[in-house]
Amino acid sequence: MIPSPPEPPPIASFEHAAKWYGHVIGLVDATVKIGPGVTGLLGPNGAGKSTFLKLLTGQLQPSQGEVRLLGVDPFAKPSVHAQVGFLPEQDAFYEEMSGRAFVRFLAGLQGCPRARADEAIERVGLASAGNRKIRTYSKGMRQRVKLAQAIAHDPRVLVLDEPLTGMDPVARRQMIDLMRDFERRGATVIVSSHILHEVEAMTDRVILLYQGRVRAVGTREEIRGLLDRHPHQIRVRSPRPRDLARVLLDLPGVVGVRLDDGSVHVDTSDPEAVYDRLPACVLEEGLPVDGIEAEDMGLDAIFGYLVTK
Amino acid sequence: MTLRGFLLLWGHAASRALRGRRGLALLFLAALPVVLAWIQVQHGRHLSETAFVAVTLMFVFQFVVPVAGLFLGVAVLGDEIEGRTITYLFTRPIPRPLVFLASYLGAVSAFAPLLAIAVGAMAHIFGTRVPVTGRDAVASAGIAVAGFVVYTAIFATLRLYFQRALFIGFIFGFIVEGAISKLPESGISSWSVWHHLALLEVRLFDGRLPGQHLRHLLQSIAPDETVAGSVAVLATVLAVALVIGMLQIRAQETRLANAST
Amino acid sequence: MPIDIASYRAWEGRARPAPLAALGIAATTIRRRLRIRIVRIIVFVFLVVSTGAAALVFYGTLTGRGDPRVQEQIRRFGFENVDVLAILNRLFDIAIGFWAFVLAALVGAPVIAEDRRARALPLYFSRPIGHIDYVLGKAMSAAFFLALLLIVPRIAMYGMDIAFADAKGAAWDHMPTFLRSCAVGALGVALFTSLSLGVSSLFERPAYAALFLLGLGALLSVTSLFLADVLESPGWLALSPYACVHRIAIDLLPVPIGLSDDTAALEKLGIGTAWTGYAAWTALGLFVLTLRVRRVEVVT
Numbered sequence: 001m002i003p004s005p006p007e008p009p010p011i012a013s014f015e016h017a018a019k020w021y022g023h024v025i026g027l028v029d030a031t032v033k034i035g036p037g038v039t040g041l042l043g044p045n046g047a048g049k050s051t052f053l054k055l056l057t058g059q060l061q062p063s064q065g066e067v068r069l070l071g072v073d074p075f076a077k078p079s080v081h082a083q084v085g086f087l088p089e090q091d092a093f094y095e096e097m098s099g100r101a102f103v104r105f106l107a108g109l110q111g112c113p114r115a116r117a118d119e120a121i122e123r124v125g126l127a128s129a130g131n132r133k134i135r136t137y138s139k140g141m142r143q144r145v146k147l148a149q150a151i152a153h154d155p156r157v158l159v160l161d162e163p164l165t166g167m168d169p170v171a172r173r174q175m176i177d178l179m180r181d182f183e184r185r186g187a188t189v190i191v192s193s194h195i196l197h198e199v200e201a202m203t204d205r206v207i208l209l210y211q212g213r214v215r216a217v218g219t220r221e222e223i224r225g226l227l228d229r230h231p232h233q234i235r236v237r238s239p240r241p242r243d244l245a246r247v248l249l250d251l252p253g254v255v256g257v258r259l260d261d262g263s264v265h266v267d268t269s270d271p272e273a274v275y276d277r278l279p280a281c282v283l284e285e286g287l288p289v290d291g292i293e294a295e296d297m298g299l300d301a302i303f304g305y306l307v308t309k
Numbered sequence: 310m311t312l313r314g315f316l317l318l319w320g321h322a323a324s325r326a327l328r329g330r331r332g333l334a335l336l337f338l339a340a341l342p343v344v345l346a347w348i349q350v351q352h353g354r355h356l357s358e359t360a361f362v363a364v365t366l367m368f369v370f371q372f373v374v375p376v377a378g379l380f381l382g383v384a385v386l387g388d389e390i391e392g393r394t395i396t397y398l399f400t401r402p403i404p405r406p407l408v409f410l411a412s413y414l415g416a417v418s419a420f421a422p423l424l425a426i427a428v429g430a431m432a433h434i435f436g437t438r439v440p441v442t443g444r445d446a447v448a449s450a451g452i453a454v455a456g457f458v459v460y461t462a463i464f465a466t467l468r469l470y471f472q473r474a475l476f477i478g479f480i481f482g483f484i485v486e487g488a489i490s491k492l493p494e495s496g497i498s499s500w501s502v503w504h505h506l507a508l509l510e511v512r513l514f515d516g517r518l519p520g521q522h523l524r525h526l527l528q529s530i531a532p533d534e535t536v537a538g539s540v541a542v543l544a545t546v547l548a549v550a551l552v553i554g555m556l557q558i559r560a561q562e563t564r565l566a567n568a569s570t
Numbered sequence: 571m572p573i574d575i576a577s578y579r580a581w582e583g584r585a586r587p588a589p590l591a592a593l594g595i596a597a598t599t600i601r602r603r604l605r606i607r608i609v610r611i612i613v614f615v616f617l618v619v620s621t622g623a624a625a626l627v628f629y630g631t632l633t634g635r636g637d638p639r640v641q642e643q644i645r646r647f648g649f650e651n652v653d654v655l656a657i658l659n660r661l662f663d664i665a666i667g668f669w670a671f672v673l674a675a676l677v678g679a680p681v682i683a684e685d686r687r688a689r690a691l692p693l694y695f696s697r698p699i700g701h702i703d704y705v706l707g708k709a710m711s712a713a714f715f716l717a718l719l720l721i722v723p724r725i726a727m728y729g730m731d732i733a734f735a736d737a738k739g740a741a742w743d744h745m746p747t748f749l750r751s752c753a754v755g756a757l758g759v760a761l762f763t764s765l766s767l768g769v770s771s772l773f774e775r776p777a778y779a780a781l782f783l784l785g786l787g788a789l790l791s792v793t794s795l796f797l798a799d800v801l802e803s804p805g806w807l808a809l810s811p812y813a814c815v816h817r818i819a820i821d822l823l824p825v826p827i828g829l830s831d832d833t834a835a836l837e838k839l840g841i842g843t844a845w846t847g848y849a850a851w852t853a854l855g856l857f858v859l860t861l862r863v864r865r866v867e868v869v870t
Contacts, residue, residue: 057400059396059400078399088393088397090396092397096328108313109314109398109402110314331778341789345793345796348801352801368792372792380778380781391775475778475781483784
């Protein structure tokens with residue numbers, strides 16, 4: 001019998017890693033392994049995504065457990081950063097520098113020649129604005145220059161904290177293409193976002209974080225399936241809620257209704273169908289409707305569902 | 310790679326140290342004793358033989374050196390921490406203690422030449438009316454730079470411990486040091502940096518200062534205190550401050566990183 | 571009715587008129603300052619030290635009347651003229667000479683700088699708040715803290731003076747001096763408020779604004795003394811804002827203040843020059859403040 005080849009070591013790993021800021025919990029008991037390719041870190045604001053990435057890039061030391069990046073403790077061994085590119089979430093720059101000088105300086109600290117920095121500037125589409133001071137840049141340009149400093153040294157691991165913030169659709173597309181390009185070349189990309197469809201567009205594998213805990217790890221399809229099983233709630237206000245409830249129960253996807261003081265709470269697995277068909281139904285039946293609102297479309301609600309499930 | 314990064318950081322810190330309004334303020338600070346010396350020499354009715362030493366002790370050592378040290382010291386990594394650009398530096402393959410050291414050397418090397426030139430110019434202006442030699446000028450400039458280097462190291466390290474280091478530094482540099490240096494007979498006065506700078510300056514002019522002048526400034530210096538002793542104290546304070554700063558920046562991340570989740 | 575209109579509910583309240591907006595800004599700024607531990611400690615120390623210590627000495631003057639041993643003890647504190655006014659004015663000297671600068675650096679210098687740093691100014695000016703409301707609100711917050719140091723202890727002392735006075739009608743008799751004393755305190759409040767806010771508007775980093783103000787105070791005090799001495803022209807003393815207020819206080823109050831050496835040196839400064847210097851420093855602070863705040867929308 002031919003022995004199966006040993007599993008390659010993960011690019012990054014968390015073993016029961018935790019981080020506290022005094023009494024505030026940043027991350028609790030995180031155990032995950034991240035391999036090559038694009039991995040998305042998904043969670044609502046305050047879920048612990050930034051703490052996760054700061055631990056991964058050695059900016060923070062775990063209060064408990066162990067974090068490894070390319071086989072070493074990134075906090076203790078800064079030399080690992082020669083192979084890592086990091087795009088921070090915060091909008092922080094040496095504002096008086098030009099975009100080109102900024103990237104050249106930071107690439108220089110990685111040991112890269114100026115030509116590589118200039119290439120990165122071109123790659124993110126800032127060649128024409130490269131000599132302008134950063135303080136004159138738009139939000140999207142600021143994101144691009146942050147990206148340029150992260151990729152200038154062609155890192156083996158690219159860590160991106162909310163990279164699409166402030167970018168227009170074209171720039172988003174370019175950013176996603178760039179990530180795919182890194183993936184094709186065998187690099188590891190770890191990208192965080194609090195927007196579900198962004199993560200879906202960028203990644204194959206998803207780590208779900210909520211309230212400082214890793215709630216789920218899986219492929220895009222697995223996570224989507226998990227979320228699709230979650231019935232959405234819609235509240236419809238009307239002076240005739242009983243009549244309205246009867247009409248709503250006939251709509252496709254509606255799995256239940258609940259009456260509450262002039263409102264009907266609708267549980268549906270297909271919210272789009274409810275929004276599409278409701279106006280026609282109420283017109284046909286002559287039912288007055290005062291308002292419609294989605295009750296739990298936020299990620300918080302979806303994650304809340306996942307937690308209680 | 311580390312040496313290149315170290316030098317790049319050094320240059321980066323030096324260029325930022327004298328940028329914008331802070332640069333103007335520091336230029337003004339360096340020019341101040343020169344202007345005062347010029348006014349005294351050109352328009353003063355009585356010019357004592359100790360005028361150069363008096364201005365050096367009172368303006369340069371007691372005001373310019375600690376203020377410049379405080380201003381640049383707290384900015385060594387303080388600017389990067391407050392501006393949150395520290396993230397970029399801490400995600401490079403350079404050990405954190407070297408980031409601190411390079412930034413410190415950058416700040417020091419930006420202002421030290423200005424300070425030395427200012428003291429030299431002051432000596433030159435006074436030299437036209439009172440006996441101040443070239444050696445006096447060079448040595449006084451060296452003492453001023455030494456004081457600046459020590460103060461900057463102390464305040465740079467303080468900034469790693471305290472967010473309001475500027476205020477704490479002001480209290481330390483002007484109130485604590487001032488109070489200590491005014492306790493002549495207790496021996497506590499030798500705990501101030503200013504005391505050792507004053508001692509070096511006074512020993513430089515040993516035998517050439519009239520006894521009556523600067524009496525109140527010099528009474529804290531004991532006859533058995535030596536130049537070598539003061540140099541050793543200043544060097545020790547410098548080394549200790551820098552080592553503490555380097556250890557602190559290596560060990561404590563939560564003070565520096567953005568505490569958001 | 572369309573759903574979007576049905577779900578919109580217009581606000582039915584009324585916007586506050588301008589003076590109240592300034593009060594709101596002042597109250598918020600004071601609360602924010604008081605959240606900083608070092609500010610709380612220093613304000614508390616100021617109040618306790620300035621009012622408490624003065625009250626103790628005052629109590630000594632009462633119990634010591636006619637007792638030469640107590641009088642001697644009081645003289646050891648440096649009070650030659652053992653009466654309430656001397657204590658009041660000594661208090662003024664200590665307070666305004668150093669601590670007013672420190673307090674102004676802590677509570678005045680950061681208030682606009684921190685708003686600029688946090689990019690909070692657009693938040694203010696996107697509401698029906700004018701530049702004047704904003705400046706007034708910030709000025710009131712700084713003045714509040716400075717008044718704690720420069721005016722409140724005087725009121726406390728006056729209260730004690732009346733409470734322990736032997737003669738009837740002391741409240742009325744001492745009123746003019748009390749009012750003059752308060753006027754000197756108010757001059758100090760106006761000067762340090764104006765200077766600290768002017769400096770604050772120049773910086774984006776609160777700490778630099780505070781250091782600049784402290785450095786400016788120290789620099790002007792030392793330089794003015796140096797120039798007045800070297801050039802043998804006491805008019806140079808007017809370079810120091812502290813010297814100007816101190817000289818005006820000597821003129822306004824009918825009793826000696828401060829140390830006799832200082833007083834003798836300051837009396838050489840003409841009262842007209844002192845008023846001019848005072849007005850110039852206050853106006854300079856206001857001018858810088860107005861200029862900077864008017865440019866705020868461009869800057870941010």
